[in-house]
Amino acid sequence: MDQYSARLDGIFQALADPTRRAVLVELGKGPATISDLAKPFDMALPSFMKHIHFLEGSGLIRTQKQGRVRTCAIETKQFAMIENWLSAQRAIWEGRNDRLERFVLAEQNKEKPE
């Protein structure tokens, strides 16, 4: 359960960077090599590689080297972690609508007691 949380940390943090999100979009279209992926970014290769490593560490992508070329592919299964967290969250909201409404009404009565 705590390991689960640590993995969510990694996944959300991986998504918290525009370069990494752009890489995921690109890999969504299909596998690609490091240098192909790096091309659009105005960034030194080692800097770019850190993003790749981060993504791989979070499990959102998988990479594999063949000769001198490393190919990256998206790991779509990992996205279920996010979807699960989101739907758990949504389930909580939905279970408490009556409570929330009561609260909101109470607050409004406090503020505008006309």
Next chain:
Amino acid sequence: MDQYSARLDGIFQALADPTRRAVLVELGKGPATISDLAKPFDMALPSFMKHIHFLEGSGLIRTQKQGRVRTCAIETKQFAMIENWLSAQRAIWEGRNDRLERFVLAEQNKEKPE
């Protein structure tokens, strides 16, 4: 479009911390005050407040002070940002299945050319 990206950065980063996710879960059940929220965490109040500010900055929660008590509430609309990003992503995968399959087959032929 770039502002959109910056907001996603903030949202994902807000979710990348277990304390902040726990706060969201709690607020999912209904609004709560700072000290009630802080109670379960073994953390000094100012440290906890940073998480609250971060959450508020990302738009995932809204807060409001009345007297000396600050009440926090979840901003469920913001979660649509994530859902949208995820479904855009998914749309991309789904649009390229044939390409992916061709690639995978090509790779397999390279590796086991029997």
Next chain:
DNA sequence: AAGACACTTAGCGCAAGGGCTAACTATAAA
């Protein structure tokens, strides 16, 4: 065999993240 290519490794610099204590402000309660 020499050179080009595709990463890798090592290490530096600076900003931001996440924790702390100490001291302060403002409101409520006694």
Next chain:
DNA sequence: TTTATAGTTAGCCCTTGCGCTAAGTGTCTT
């Protein structure tokens, strides 16, 4: 009118994140 409560502000510490350059390794290409 004290005293307690609920946050807030300021500032310090250490780690991590994200960029860089320089130099190294292994794999094609010529």
